[in-house]
Amino acid sequence: MKKISLSILFIMLVITVFGQQAERMISIIPEPVSLVKKGGHYVLPENVTISSPVGKEMNFVNNYLKDKLATATGKKVSVAANAKNTNIQLVLNKTADGKIGDEGYALSVTSSGVVIKANKPAGLFYGVQTLLQLFPPQIESAKVQENVSWQVPQVEITDYPRVGWRGLMLDVSRHFFTVDEVKRYIDDMAKYKYNRFHWHLTDDEGWRIEIKSLPKLTEVGAWRVEKIGTFGDMSKPLPGEPKNYGGFYTQDQIRDIVKYAADRFVQVMPEIDVPGHSLAAIASYPELSCTPGADKYEVHAGEQFMDWSHGAPPIALVDNTLCPANEKVYEFMDKVMTEVAQLFPFEYIHTGGDEAPHNFWQKSPQVQALMKREGLKTIPQVQSYFGKRLEKIIQAKGKKMMGWDEILEGGITPTTALMSWRGVKYGIEASNSGHYVVMSPTIFTYIDYMQGDISTEPPVYSSLRLNQAYKFDPIPEGANAKYILGGQANLWTEQIYNIRQAEYMTWPRGFAIAESVWSPKEKKDWDKFAAKTQDHFQRLNYAQTKYSPAIYDPIVKVTRDGDKYYVELTTEIDGLDIYTSFDNSEPDNFYPKYTKPQLIPKDASLMRIITYRGDKPIGRLMTIRVDDLKKRVR
Numbered sequence: 001m002k003k004i005s006l007s008i009l010f011i012m013l014v015i016t017v018f019g020q021q022a023e024r025m026i027s028i029i030p031e032p033v034s035l036v037k038k039g040g041h042y043v044l045p046e047n048v049t050i051s052s053p054v055g056k057e058m059n060f061v062n063n064y065l066k067d068k069l070a071t072a073t074g075k076k077v078s079v080a081a082n083a084k085n086t087n088i089q090l091v092l093n094k095t096a097d098g099k100i101g102d103e104g105y106a107l108s109v110t111s112s113g114v115v116i117k118a119n120k121p122a123g124l125f126y127g128v129q130t131l132l133q134l135f136p137p138q139i140e141s142a143k144v145q146e147n148v149s150w151q152v153p154q155v156e157i158t159d160y161p162r163v164g165w166r167g168l169m170l171d172v173s174r175h176f177f178t179v180d181e182v183k184r185y186i187d188d189m190a191k192y193k194y195n196r197f198h199w200h201l202t203d204d205e206g207w208r209i210e211i212k213s214l215p216k217l218t219e220v221g222a223w224r225v226e227k228i229g230t231f232g233d234m235s236k237p238l239p240g241e242p243k244n245y246g247g248f249y250t251q252d253q254i255r256d257i258v259k260y261a262a263d264r265f266v267q268v269m270p271e272i273d274v275p276g277h278s279l280a281a282i283a284s285y286p287e288l289s290c291t292p293g294a295d296k297y298e299v300h301a302g303e304q305f306m307d308w309s310h311g312a313p314p315i316a317l318v319d320n321t322l323c324p325a326n327e328k329v330y331e332f333m334d335k336v337m338t339e340v341a342q343l344f345p346f347e348y349i350h351t352g353g354d355e356a357p358h359n360f361w362q363k364s365p366q367v368q369a370l371m372k373r374e375g376l377k378t379i380p381q382v383q384s385y386f387g388k389r390l391e392k393i394i395q396a397k398g399k400k401m402m403g404w405d406e407i408l409e410g411g412i413t414p415t416t417a418l419m420s421w422r423g424v425k426y427g428i429e430a431s432n433s434g435h436y437v438v439m440s441p442t443i444f445t446y447i448d449y450m451q452g453d454i455s456t457e458p459p460v461y462s463s464l465r466l467n468q469a470y471k472f473d474p475i476p477e478g479a480n481a482k483y484i485l486g487g488q489a490n491l492w493t494e495q496i497y498n499i500r501q502a503e504y505m506t507w508p509r510g511f512a513i514a515e516s517v518w519s520p521k522e523k524k525d526w527d528k529f530a531a532k533t534q535d536h537f538q539r540l541n542y543a544q545t546k547y548s549p550a551i552y553d554p555i556v557k558v559t560r561d562g563d564k565y566y567v568e569l570t571t572e573i574d575g576l577d578i579y580t581s582f583d584n585s586e587p588d589n590f591y592p593k594y595t596k597p598q599l600i601p602k603d604a605s606l607m608r609i610i611t612y613r614g615d616k617p618i619g620r621l622m623t624i625r626v627d628d629l630k631k632r633v634r
């Protein structure tokens with residue numbers, strides 16, 4: 001009897017396991033506008049045929065789909081132009097479907113195959129991304145995967161984006177990323193339907209774009225002393241210490257990346273960050289500064305050089321600003337923008353404008369003379385004077401200017417666009433006065449901030465958990481939606497030394513921002529998104545893309561009551577059990593389960609924390625010194 005019931009149990013288990021495989025959850029990120037499950041599957045045959053329109057923009061899409069379907073499955077895949085009765089059909093609508101626009105698509109999976117229809121090639125590309133997400137996660141592998149049932153659920157999907165600008169910014173100045181690494185980053189973002197790559201190419205720590213008429217920018221400005229540690233706390237470079245860290249992109253490499261991105265329907269916006277954040281340019285051409293002293297300028301290597309203790313703008317310890325009162329600066333900008341405009345087909349050039357310190361300009365006789373001559377009353381007005389002249393240069397090259405929100409302070413022309421980063425209020429204000437705006441507020445989209453507890457992350461001064469990033473709304477209340485181009489996440493790389501860490505910081509928060517800028521607001525659902533995120537971790541595993549598992553780690557809050565300290569632990573997602581210890585040993589799921597804030601024992605020196613799902617450890621073992629915990633009390 002016991003034997004029989006055990007066998008029945010086993011059979012039930014097998015059915016459940018296989019049933020679950022067959023009923024793999026559908027997890028599309030970003031969530032489509034409409035998805036109807038019809039039951040049943042379409043199984044990919046051994047020889048897969050794809051029919052697709054021909055044309056310049058379709059060549060890449062066709063090869064992309066063919067490679068993706070062939071690589072992990074090991075199947076034979078062929079593409080033919082406008083063939084009949086193929087397994088997968090990509091179709092460009094003869095009469096445009098007004099609802100789906102230029103980037104939308106309709107995807108239909110039936111028992112006989114897959115049809116994706118769109119008005120434009122971009123829509124077919126996004127339909128292809130959705131189709132790939134309907135396959136098992138092994139589809140992301142670069143090697144043939146055995147024993148996988150290559151099937152997709154039968155569905156009807158209609159999908160199109162909420163906003164047109166869906167951006168990610170990568171800072172390649174603080175740390176340098178190779179051409180292949182940048183391409184890999186763009187490839188990953190395209191999978192989640194991002195379409196703007198904001199390339200932060202210049203800063204105090206390195207000038208990374210070849211400007212042929214200004215060779216010192218890359219001979220000098222692209223190189224600094226290598227430092228490894230915590231940015232902002234590095235030792236000062238010694239006199240004569242070799243400048244052995246850096247790099248730049250040649251113009252051929254830039255054209256190659258722009259083409260690579262365009263194939264994936266990603267437009268590249270270059271940023272030349274001026275007049276602040278310009279130490280690398282000044283180290284190359286010291287005459288661009290208002291503060292004489294050619295011998296003292298060096299590309300910044302991570303030592304303290306701004307004093308933020310008084311808030312923004314910072315007090316610069318070294319003058320890192322271009323001199324707005326020097327005609328040579330405008331000649332310099334003209335040369336730079338001539339070449340930048342030729343390299344990047346995108347309509348906007350971002351010219352920074354953030355965090356320009358005032359203290360050296362205030363002291364400069366040249367700036368004072370400029371203020372008198374031009375009737376400028378304040379330093380922000382001086383920056384505005386610079387910005388207006390810069391915009392004329394950019395417009396003369398046939399481009400539009402975009403800047404960080406500080407440029408609003410001294411006044412901007414009606415044609416300047418704004419990237420709102422210090423919250424959404426500047427973007428709201430600018431949109432209501434008819435400026436185009438990209439929303440990129442620190443509180444939702446700064447993916448350089450820590451996503452887990454400081455005990456598991458490189459220290460950064462602020463945190464942005466996944467559930468907070470997911471709350472991002474690119475069109476916040478009060479904004480004039482007509483002027484909101486869209487939203488963007490920014491990856492600054494002071495603490496990011498390599499592409500693996502860049503990936504770790506981007507994913508899964510990049511999922512949250514992707515869904516926020518693509519999916520209808522009413523379709524967003526945190527619990528569903530959290531489940532999809534965990535499902536997509538498997539895709540990233542097969543793709544060998546690094547991501548943060550911080551959603552499995554608890555949020556640690558410390559409170560104080562007299563001389564007693566309590567540690568309160570919560571989780572971003574449901575279904576996790578937390579175990580802790582103060583006795584220096586590693587807790588497991590046989591330790592008492594966390595149920596309420598824990599009193600820190602008087603003599604304890606370490607707290608260790610781990611989460612489990614059922615009987616499996618899932619979070620990382622967190623070890624925090626009690627001294628550090630006590631410092632966290634607000």
Ligand code: ACM
Nearest residue numbers: 354355404421492
């Ligand atoms: C910025 O984060 N300084 C734009």
